Amino acid sequence: xxxxxxxxxxxxxxxxxxxxxxxxxxxxxxxxxxxxxxxxxxxxxxxxxxxxxxxxxxxxxxxxxxxxxxxxxxxxxxxxxxxxxxxxxxxxxxxxxxxxxxxxxxxxxxxxxxxxxxxxxxxxxxxxxxxxxxxxxxxxxxxxxxxxxxxxxxxxxxxxxxxxxxxxxxxxxxxxxxx
Numbered sequence: 720x721x722x723x724x725x726x727x728x729x730x731x732x733x734x735x736x737x738x739x740x741x742x743x744x745x746x747x748x749x750x751x752x753x754x755x756x757x758x759x760x761x762x763x764x765x766x767x768x769x770x771x772x773x774x775x776x777x778x779x780x781x782x783x784x785x786x787x788x789x790x791x792x793x794x795x796x797x798x799x800x801x802x803x804x805x806x807x808x809x810x811x812x813x814x815x816x817x818x819x820x821x822x823x824x825x826x827x828x829x830x831x832x833x834x835x836x837x838x839x840x841x842x843x844x845x846x847x848x849x850x851x852x853x854x855x856x857x858x859x860x861x862x863x864x865x866x867x868x869x870x871x872x873x874x875x876x877x878x879x880x881x882x883x884x885x886x887x888x889x890x891x892x893x894x895x896x897x898x
Contacts, residue, residue: 740878755767759882765866785798828881836855
């Protein structure tokens, strides 16, 4: 339930800030996994893995862990951050994003996908993070700020073509999983 709440927060926040030049695709999936949110627009393609955890989150490369504190500042819980397949949040977004990049490139659209892990809980904090393999953000504003950085411009017609390809690939992968 926490993950669903976090995903709704991301959708709401992005919807308030971005205009109709942007498309938000929720729950894209391919053989390598699921991307919670794909944000496609004139400044690029961004993959977002949301984590809704009331804790301080740390990472070293692709190794992620958390520390949860009580209201007095005492550490009450520590643990690894992995999914059911043992993948860290960065691996959860990098693996399907890399496969999507390969798919788009093979269809004539060599687009680099920016990858984010977004800590969505209001009390999430970023602890020590060494050599992260993705961008790590604690607000949607930080993700949106990346749109103002040095990104490749994507024309309106190319955005439309990319959206069609992404949706087509998602449907193909979904049908493949059912059979």
